[in-house]
Amino acid sequence: MVSKLKSIKVPPSKEELNNRLEKVRSLMHRENLDYYISFDPVNIYYLTNFANNVHERPFILVIEKEGPPKMVVPLLEKSHVETRALCDLEFFSYYEFPAPKGENWFDQYQKLIKNNKKVGIESAMPMGIAEKTPGIKIIMDIIDEVRIIKTDYEVGRSVHACKVINKGHKEVLKMCRPGVLEFALYQKVTGLMTSKIIQDIPGANFMVCKTTAAVWPPSFSHDPHIIPKIFAEMENGGPHVSIVSAQVDGYGVEIERTFFLGEIPQEAKKPFEIMYQARDLAYNLLKPGENMGEIDKKVKKFIKNNGYGDYIIHRTGHGLGITGHEAPFLAEGYDRQLEPNMLISVEPGIYIPGLGGFRHSDTVLITEDGYIKLSKAPEKLDELIIEL
Amino acid sequence: MVSKLKSIKVPPSKEELNNRLEKVRSLMHRENLDYYISFDPVNIYYLTNFANNVHERPFILVIEKEGPPKMVVPLLEKSHVETRALCDLEFFSYYEFPAPKGENWFDQYQKLIKNNKKVGIESAMPMGIAEKTPGIKIIMDIIDEVRIIKTDYEVGRSVHACKVINKGHKEVLKMCRPGVLEFALYQKVTGLMTSKIIQDIPGANFMVCKTTAAVWPPSFSHDPHIIPKIFAEMENGGPHVSIVSAQVDGYGVEIERTFFLGEIPQEAKKPFEIMYQARDLAYNLLKPGENMGEIDKKVKKFIKNNGYGDYIIHRTGHGLGITGHEAPFLAEGYDRQLEPNMLISVEPGIYIPGLGGFRHSDTVLITEDGYIKLSKAPEKLDELIIEL
Numbered sequence: 001m002v003s004k005l006k007s008i009k010v011p012p013s014k015e016e017l018n019n020r021l022e023k024v025r026s027l028m029h030r031e032n033l034d035y036y037i038s039f040d041p042v043n044i045y046y047l048t049n050f051a052n053n054v055h056e057r058p059f060i061l062v063i064e065k066e067g068p069p070k071m072v073v074p075l076l077e078k079s080h081v082e083t084r085a086l087c088d089l090e091f092f093s094y095y096e097f098p099a100p101k102g103e104n105w106f107d108q109y110q111k112l113i114k115n116n117k118k119v120g121i122e123s124a125m126p127m128g129i130a131e132k133t134p135g136i137k138i139i140m141d142i143i144d145e146v147r148i149i150k151t152d153y154e155v156g157r158s159v160h161a162c163k164v165i166n167k168g169h170k171e172v173l174k175m176c177r178p179g180v181l182e183f184a185l186y187q188k189v190t191g192l193m194t195s196k197i198i199q200d201i202p203g204a205n206f207m208v209c210k211t212t213a214a215v216w217p218p219s220f221s222h223d224p225h226i227i228p229k230i231f232a233e234m235e236n237g238g239p240h241v242s243i244v245s246a247q248v249d250g251y252g253v254e255i256e257r258t259f260f261l262g263e264i265p266q267e268a269k270k271p272f273e274i275m276y277q278a279r280d281l282a283y284n285l286l287k288p289g290e291n292m293g294e295i296d297k298k299v300k301k302f303i304k305n306n307g308y309g310d311y312i313i314h315r316t317g318h319g320l321g322i323t324g325h326e327a328p329f330l331a332e333g334y335d336r337q338l339e340p341n342m343l344i345s346v347e348p349g350i351y352i353p354g355l356g357g358f359r360h361s362d363t364v365l366i367t368e369d370g371y372i373k374l375s376k377a378p379e380k381l382d383e384l385i386i387e388l
Numbered sequence: 389m390v391s392k393l394k395s396i397k398v399p400p401s402k403e404e405l406n407n408r409l410e411k412v413r414s415l416m417h418r419e420n421l422d423y424y425i426s427f428d429p430v431n432i433y434y435l436t437n438f439a440n441n442v443h444e445r446p447f448i449l450v451i452e453k454e455g456p457p458k459m460v461v462p463l464l465e466k467s468h469v470e471t472r473a474l475c476d477l478e479f480f481s482y483y484e485f486p487a488p489k490g491e492n493w494f495d496q497y498q499k500l501i502k503n504n505k506k507v508g509i510e511s512a513m514p515m516g517i518a519e520k521t522p523g524i525k526i527i528m529d530i531i532d533e534v535r536i537i538k539t540d541y542e543v544g545r546s547v548h549a550c551k552v553i554n555k556g557h558k559e560v561l562k563m564c565r566p567g568v569l570e571f572a573l574y575q576k577v578t579g580l581m582t583s584k585i586i587q588d589i590p591g592a593n594f595m596v597c598k599t600t601a602a603v604w605p606p607s608f609s610h611d612p613h614i615i616p617k618i619f620a621e622m623e624n625g626g627p628h629v630s631i632v633s634a635q636v637d638g639y640g641v642e643i644e645r646t647f648f649l650g651e652i653p654q655e656a657k658k659p660f661e662i663m664y665q666a667r668d669l670a671y672n673l674l675k676p677g678e679n680m681g682e683i684d685k686k687v688k689k690f691i692k693n694n695g696y697g698d699y700i701i702h703r704t705g706h707g708l709g710i711t712g713h714e715a716p717f718l719a720e721g722y723d724r725q726l727e728p729n730m731l732i733s734v735e736p737g738i739y740i741p742g743l744g745g746f747r748h749s750d751t752v753l754i755t756e757d758g759y760i761k762l763s764k765a766p767e768k769l770d771e772l773i774i775e776l
Contacts, residue, residue, distance in 0.1 A: 055713035056706075076702045080613045096703045100681075100721040127518050127527050128511025139515050183586070198571070198618060207615060225468045227595060230586060293488075314464045315484045318444075325443040333488040 005365075005372065007163060008156030009201050009249075012049055016153045017087040020047055023146045024063060034117035036063040036142055037133060040124045043143040045250065046322055049086040051207040052077070057097040058105045058129060062112045072109045084205065106132040147321055148328050150341045154251070154321065155365060158343055160200065161248035162363055162374040165255050168193040168213055169244040169377045176215055176234050176242075177388060178261055183230040189213035193246055201249050208250040208322075216241045221258075221357035224314075224349065237263050239272070239356040245324055252324030254345060255375035256361035259384040268358075271350045272381055274306045275358040278348040282316055282330070286338065286346070286364065286371040293334045299348045300332065308350045317345040320363055342366040343374075393753075393760065395551060396544030397589050397637075400437055404541045405475040408435055411534045412451060422505035424451040424530055425521060428512045431531040433638065434710055437474040439595040440465070445485040446493045446517060450500045460497045472593065494520040535709055536716050538729045542639070542709065543753060546731055548588065549636035550751055550762040553643050556581040556601055557632040557765045561774060564603055564622050564630075566649055571618040577601035581634055589637050596638040596710075604629045609646075609745035612702075612737065625651050627660070627744040633712055640712030642733060643763035644749035647772040656746075659738045660769055662694045663746040666736040670704055670718070674726065674734070674752065674759040681722045687736045688720065696738045705733040708751055730754040731762075 024047070028036050038044055038061040045051045047069065052059060057074040059081075064070070068088035073081055075093045082091075092108040099105075109132065113119060119135035120142055130137065150158070168189045175188060193211040197204055214228055217235040224241065234240065238260030245254040258272060278299050285295045296316040303312055317330035320343050328336055330344060347361030363375040378384055412435070416424050426432055426449040433439045435457065440447065445462040447469075452458070456476035461469055463481045470479075480496040487493075497520065501507060507523035508530055518525060538546070556577045563576060581599040585592055602616055605623040612629065622628065626648030633642035646660060666687050673683045684704040691700055705718035708731050716724055718732060735749030751763045766772055 055711075056715075077613050079611050080615065083614060096719055096721075098681075098717055098719050098722045103721070121515060123516025123519075124514045126512045126514060127509060130515050131511075131527065139519065202619060203617065205615065206618065223467050225465050226471060227468065227593065229591065230594065231590060293486075323443075327444075329486055331484055331486050333484075333491070334486045 005159050006156045007160040008153060009160050011086060011203075012153055014086055016151065017047060017049065019151065020146060021063070021069070021087065024142055025065065027142045027145060028063070028065065028120065031120065031138070031140060031142070032118060033120040033138070033140075034065065035113055035135065036120040037061070037125070038063070038122060038143055039126065039129050040122050040143075042323055043122065045208065046143060046147055047087065048081075048089065050081045050084040051205055051250065052080070053207065060105075060109055060129065062109075070112050072105055072112070074105070110134055144327060147326065148319065148342060149339055150321060150343050152341075155341060155343070157248075157251040158253055158320070158363065158365070159374055161246060161251040161253040162255075162376070164193050164196050164211075164246050164248050165244045165253055166376050167196055168211070168246070169242065169255050169257070172213055172215065172242050172244060173257075173259065173377070173386060176240065176259075176261065176386070178234055178236045180234045181230070182214060182228045182232040185215055185234075186213055186230070189244065197246075197248055204249040208247055210247040212246070213244045214242070216243075216357060218356040222351040222353045222355065224351060224357055224359065234261065236261055237265055239268055239358055241357045241359055247324060250322050252320050252322065253363040253375060254320065254324055254361055255363065255377055256347065256359055257377055257379075257384060258358050258360060259386060261386055262388040264381070264385055265355075267355060271308060271352060271355070271358045274303060274308055275348060275350050275360070276381070278303050279346065279360060282346050282348060283371065286366060287369065288338050288340055288366065290338045292328055292330050292336050292338060293332050296330045296332045296334070303348065303350060308352075311350045311352050313351055314349060316348045319344050338366050340366055340368050393547050394544045395548040396541060397548050399474060399591075400541060402474055404539065405435060405437065407539065408534060409451070409457070409475065412530055413453065415530045415533060416451070416453065416508065419508065419526070419528060419530070420506060421508040421526070421528075422453065423501055423523065424508040425449070425513070426451070426510060426531055427514065427517050428510050428531075430711055431510065433596065434531060434535055435475065436469075436477065438469045438472040439593055439638065440468070441595065448493075448497055448517065450497075458500050460493055460500070462493070498522055532715060535714065536707065536730060537727055538709060538731050543729060543731070545636075545639040546641055546708070546751065546753070547762055549634060549639040549641040550643075550764070552581050552584050552599075552636050553632045553634050553641055554764050555584055556599070556634070557630065557643050557645070560601055560603065560630050560632060561645075561647065561765070564628065564647075564649065564774070565776060566622055566624045568622045569618070570602060570616045570620040573603055573622075574601055574618070577632065585634075585636055592637040596635055598635040600634070601632045602630070604631075604745060606744040610739040610741045610743065612739060612745055612747065622649065624649055625653050627656055627746055629745045629747055635712060638710050640708050640710065641751040641763060642708065642712055642749055643751065643765055644735065644747060645765055645767075645772060646746050646748060647774060649774055650776040652769070652773055653743075655743060659696060659740060659743070659746045662691060662696055663736060663738050663748070664769070666691050667734060667748060670734050670736060671759065674754060675757065676726050676728055676754065678726045680716055680718050680724050680726060681720050684718045684720045684722070691736065691738060696740075699738045699740050701739055702737060704736045707732050726754050728754055728756050
């Protein structure tokens with residue numbers, strides 16, 4: 001199965017982008033929408049291949065039942081969009097933000113939507129854009145919904161992105177020793193991953209490239225979302241928890257490991273083992289048809305039954321794709337079945353103040369009959385006690 | 389005057405943050421609001437010193453007429469907020485996103501706002517958050533409004549941030565030669581600026597640190613918002629246009645220059661001169677009481693009268709502060725007077741396809757009687773023709 005997965009490094013074809021647009025239109029049709037409006041730069045990237053950090057000048061995509069999507073863009077950015085967008089687009093450019101009366105972005109925008117029509121908008125749409133949107137507005141995350149099931153092209157991009165983080169994580173384990181500075185790890189490993197991205201994809205769009213590598217040493221690994229200080233030092237023993245993630249020319253992936261330098265404290269053995277078994281439990285449930293909320297519930301129950309219920313502080317996993325964090329979720333209350341070509345993280349965790357954090361995370365593809373881990377690094381305890 | 393400006397590298401005091409909050413409250417009072425809700429991570433950083441890249445788990449700040457602001461946070465992030473926030477806050481944490489019924493973010497959030505009260509919300513607030521917000525909602529950018537006039541502390545941070553980009557820009561001019569790769573420039577100069585940030589502020593929060601350095605060589609400098617390819621090469625002659633910008637532990641600044649390598653093409657002399665004079669015209673109008681829209685109008689008129697009206701593609705300037713792009717604007721249609729302690733860019737530009745772009749930009753503080761440029765680099769043509 002693994003051998004079938006191709007690693008893809010080229011930009012999407014026009015056919016790939018048209019295929020995504022048609023999926024959006026089929027949901028528009030189902031919901032009886034006349035228009036769908038996208039403002040979220042992530043969704044616009046998904047449909048067009050144009051990426052941007054939006055400041056105050058709005059970019060808005062207006063999708064009708066047929067014809068190329070219409071894009072409202074600042075004059076200054078039109079050629080930038082033309083260079084990067086790989087689908088057909090019709091442009092409506094405005095001079096500036098702010099602009100004199102009659103020349104504002106909303107003057108262009110409002111002409112594109114007929115009154116009294118049904119207009120789907122994103123839940124991420126800012127109020128200031130929504131209030132200038134004509135028609136009968138309905139909040140409905142149609143593009144986000146389409147993004148949940150990856151195309152084979154997207155899977156290929158994620159396979160490649162995982163090669164980048166796998167290389168980065170290997171280097172983390174190689175160079176992490178007591179006394180090594182967080183900053184040294186960060187610089188070396190992000191530099192290495194960036195070099196690989198450039199070598200593999202010389203035309204990569206740096207608006208959608210990002211690399212991160214950090215290790216939480218045992219003194220604060222119980223606190224996974226604290227941002228390490230750059231002069232923090234790696235320590236003896238563990239649990240250390242690594243995070244290596246990247247957005248590789250638009251595709252976000254992650255890998256994380258719990259590891260020990262030189263030795264493992266006696267009291268860390270059981271929580272590591274329970275984390276490991278909780279993870280096995282989750283993997284055993286990863287196949288199409290399983291309820292995602294139920295998986296998280298079962299994993300939590302297992303951890304509770306083993307005495308660590310007070311040390312669970314997050315869900316079992318989240319989706320990845322053109323971002324590193326998105327729907328779908330392995331989270332209690334998320335009532336949805338797994339489907340082939342979902343891409344998710346699996347990362348049940350146990351966080352014990354005074355002892356540390358225990359979490360492995362991988363980027364995992366759901367297949368017709370189970371799953372494939374796209375990220376790779378040692379997983380077992382004996383491979384993760386690093387000799388000094 | 390310049391000698392009076394202190395360079396500040398320390399985090400804001402509690403008094404500074406309370407002072408910002410009281411300004412927000414005084415606008416709430418004027419507008420008769422019972423609550424003001426902030427979701428924008430930039431505004432939350434402004435009031436609390438806590439910065440984050442928000443994913444799907446919401447962080448929401450609820451400001452009442454008195455008492456410490458209330459913050460709805462994911463459980464996982466509570467200690468992260470506690471570590472970074474430097475003001476008093478009352479926490480309301482929720483377990484996860486998504487979550488089982490009754491344990492969602494909005495269950496916590498909705499308890500904090502009484503029905504039938506007047507609730508101010510940001511125009512940037514996503515629809516999905518707004519629809520879960522109780523009360524009578526009024527879109528009103530109060531925190532953004534307060535941010536327009538910098539406190540003396542903020543000015544001091546921007547003074548320091550400009551030292552970082554000034555150093556970076558000096559290196560750009562030093563190393564930029566025909567054949568040098570964009571990527572080499574980027575790596576060297578961003579590395580240099582990052583090192584200075586770390587040396588100056590060892591406790592810098594890397595969530596709000598970012599450095600950029602790029603040069604648009606003459607073959608595409610007419611297109612200022614295209615993203616250069618990483619293997620693009622610097623060329624003979626010019627106009628080359630540099631961009632060096634940084635967010636230094638939360639404070640965003642920029643400097644840009646038009647320069648030439650070895651020689652200046654004859655046809656580039658006039659547009660450089662007109663850009664330079666347009667800039668002088670703008671600077672001569674920079675004092676409290678001048679209308680910001682009118683300044684842009686006059687600058688554009690001057691450029692038009694000199695035959696380059698077709699080559700204007702953006703406004704004269706924008707505000708900077710805890711971001712690199714924000715209100716206020718030197719833009720036609722922006723009807724507001726300059727005031728002391730505004731921080732703006734001044735950057736009229738002329739962009740001629742086939743010849744190139746002409747633009748200098750500086751980060752400029754408005755003072756009681758005029759202005760001070762915080763960014764510094766050569767400005768005159770003869771200083772900007774670099775000998776090879």
